[in-house]
Amino acid sequence: MRKRNIVGHALVILLVVACAAPWQATQAQGLAEFEKRLTEFTLDNGLKFLVLERREAPVVSFHIYADVGAVDEVRGITGLAHLFEHMAFKGTETIGTKDYKAEAKATAKIDEAFLALKVERRKGAKADKARLDTLTEQFKAAQEEAQKFLVHDEYEEVFSRQGGSGFNAYTSQDATQYIVSLPSNKIELWMLMEADRFAHPVLREFYKEKDVVMEERRMGVESQPTGRLVEEFMAVAYKAHPYGDSVVGHMSDLETLTRAEAERFFKTYYGPSNLTIAVVGDVDPQQVKKLAEGYFARIPGGAKPEPVETIEPPQLGPRSVVIEDPAQPFVLIGYHKPGVEHPDDAVFDAITDIVGMGRTSRLYKALVKEKKIAVYASGFQGMPGTKYPNLFLFYAVPARGHTNAESQEAIDAEIERLKAELVLPEELQKAKTRARASLIRQLDSNSGLAAQLTYYEVVTGDWRNLFHQLDKIEQVTAEDIQRVAKEYFTTKNRTVGLIETQAAE
Numbered sequence: 001m002r003k004r005n006i007v008g009h010a011l012v013i014l015l016v017v018a019c020a021a022p023w024q025a026t027q028a029q030g031l032a033e034f035e036k037r038l039t040e041f042t043l044d045n046g047l048k049f050l051v052l053e054r055r056e057a058p059v060v061s062f063h064i065y066a067d068v069g070a071v072d073e074v075r076g077i078t079g080l081a082h083l084f085e086h087m088a089f090k091g092t093e094t095i096g097t098k099d100y101k102a103e104a105k106a107t108a109k110i111d112e113a114f115l116a117l118k119v120e121r122r123k124g125a126k127a128d129k130a131r132l133d134t135l136t137e138q139f140k141a142a143q144e145e146a147q148k149f150l151v152h153d154e155y156e157e158v159f160s161r162q163g164g165s166g167f168n169a170y171t172s173q174d175a176t177q178y179i180v181s182l183p184s185n186k187i188e189l190w191m192l193m194e195a196d197r198f199a200h201p202v203l204r205e206f207y208k209e210k211d212v213v214m215e216e217r218r219m220g221v222e223s224q225p226t227g228r229l230v231e232e233f234m235a236v237a238y239k240a241h242p243y244g245d246s247v248v249g250h251m252s253d254l255e256t257l258t259r260a261e262a263e264r265f266f267k268t269y270y271g272p273s274n275l276t277i278a279v280v281g282d283v284d285p286q287q288v289k290k291l292a293e294g295y296f297a298r299i300p301g302g303a304k305p306e307p308v309e310t311i312e313p314p315q316l317g318p319r320s321v322v323i324e325d326p327a328q329p330f331v332l333i334g335y336h337k338p339g340v341e342h343p344d345d346a347v348f349d350a351i352t353d354i355v356g357m358g359r360t361s362r363l364y365k366a367l368v369k370e371k372k373i374a375v376y377a378s379g380f381q382g383m384p385g386t387k388y389p390n391l392f393l394f395y396a397v398p399a400r401g402h403t404n405a406e407s408q409e410a411i412d413a414e415i416e417r418l419k420a421e422l423v424l425p426e427e428l429q430k431a432k433t434r435a436r437a438s439l440i441r442q443l444d445s446n447s448g449l450a451a452q453l454t455y456y457e458v459v460t461g462d463w464r465n466l467f468h469q470l471d472k473i474e475q476v477t478a479e480d481i482q483r484v485a486k487e488y489f490t491t492k493n494r495t496v497g498l499i500e501t502q503a504a505e
Contacts, residue, residue, distance in 0.1 A: 001266060018504055023104060031467045038453075038463075039285035041292075045301030046273030050453045050463060051285040054446060060281035061166075061446035064178040065454035067276070068269035070247040071173045071308055071385060079249015080265050081171050084208040085263070088169040088178055091155040092196045096204060103149035107204065110146055112261050113139040114207060120258060121471055143207065150204060158193065162186050166447055171247055173385035174459070176270075181447055184282035188291055191308065195295035198270060206259045214255070217248045225327035225499050233332050233497035234384060236321045237391060241312040243384055272296065273304040276458050277449035312336065312389060319495040321356065324502040329398045330496035333406045334391040337488050340459055346472035347484045348381040348392060353431035354423055354481070355379045355414060356394070362417075362428075363394070368412050373402040377411070387459050391495075404498050418485035423476035433474045439466075 039051045054129050070081045080096060092099045120127050159180055167180040182190055186214035223226040231246050238244030279288050307327040315336065355362045356379030357368075367374040377396040384390065396417070443449045457463040 043297045047104045048276045050278045052280045058184045059347045061181040061450045063278040063450035065272045065276045066176040069174045071242045078253045085169045085171045090204045093200045106146035110142040113142045147500045159459045174387040190204045191291045191295040199299045225325040229323045232321045237495040278453045280446040280450040322498045329404045330499040331396045333394040340386040347480045350431045350476045352380045373406045
């Protein structure tokens with residue numbers, strides 16, 4: 001996750017001329033200019049705001065970063081963080097309902113019916129089929145009754161009618177994020193809506209949305225060979241850390257999740273102390289602070305949840321998993337590596353650029369252009385997240401008539417080349433130049449900038465590391481790359497995943 005700035009065009013110009021001027025001086029000027037325009041404050045309940053003035057257009061982007069993702073789940077409730085992405089659009093006690101008191105009573109009946117059905121299903125082969133059928137019908141009837149009180153999509157439509165755009169939410173291993181952009185005269189509307197959503201969320205249509213998520217799992221994982229491979233691969237690569245479980249969750253967990261479990265998860269992880277909000281655009285920081293104190297400060301505070309304490313133990317030897325499928329062959333090779341705050345993180349960024357990014361990368365040139373044994377090949381760090389120690393992943397899609405073994409051998413050759421030879425000065429300089437250009441592109445929009453500010457603030461502890469990361473990349477040497485390749489890209493530290501093509505029955 002790296003993105004772009006926008007203090008007028010000043011920082012853009014500073015970054016572009018960095019090739020001709022000393023980078024550290026340029027970086028310092030950019031950060032200093034940024035600090036003049038950024039106001040940060042924390043409410044008494046622990047909720048932190050980052051407010052950046054950018055007056056070019058009368059619009060504002062809002063980005064709420066909840067420091068909770070799939071990694072914070074435990075066995076039995078996998079998929080719950082992702083389910084909250086769907087719940088984000090369901091409204092509150094005042095939005096999305098015709099009669100909340102009547103709806104709440106109907107919702108209680110849904111929960112009661114589901115729990116009864118769950119208990120009977122748990123009996124497995126001993127379950128009473130007639131009772132199962134009766135309970136299933138009662139569950140469906142309770143859901144249909146609750147539908148009478150719903151106003152569908154009202155939450156999103158309120159923003160849409162007021163000129164909103166980009167209203168969305170998304171979940172990763174590390175975070176759950178909520179975004180929208182609005183005209184700058186609608187800041188108080190956003191405050192009212194979002195504070196209400198976090199103070200009085202209503203998990204309406206919970207079981208219907210579970211069905212939607214289960215269908216997403218069927219379509220994105222169970223019916224997709226690469227989806228199945230990645231899930232199996234991660235489970236093999238991680239034996240202890242929750243990064244080994246997918247964001248979408250296990251099907252049996254999704255089938256049995258209850259609204260009560262979801263509400264407990266929300267109370268634990270979505271409190272003010274676990275939220276960081278960026279407001280970027282045509283704003284007055286003092287007005288934002290006053291409104292935040294009037295709306296968000298009402299939400300009761302609490303202690304910030306503890307981070308994941310499980311540490312993935314070192315591998316004792318190479319691991320592998322093979323999926324047999326009529327699909328096209330596929331190769332995944334992963335190596336365990338440290339998280340984003342490790343001193344070598346910038347080195348892995350440089351390796352990503354040199355070895356895996358785009359058609360000029362070493363992997364693409366070697367496997368696709370020169371040897372013509374693959375139709376695509378790449379590599380990158382940060383799989384499946386960055387907050388905790390993760391994987392550097394290499395992958396290739398073999399060309400027709402060629403095998404996984406050929407692609408794996410060619411990838412191994414490029415890895416050994418990193419260990420045996422120093423990367424060329426021009427390769428390293430291109431990587432550094434592209435890193436700066438990437439910052440310029442990624443911080444080009446209010447929403448992109450808001451996303452980056454919250455990411456660096458939460459994951460690294462300071463939004464200023466957005467600038468310091470580029471400084472670290474600038475300091476990477478060819479010797480650093482060789483050292484890191486030798487230390488981490490070892491057979492003992494490797495997991496290999498393959499799709500081996502098998503004729504359809």
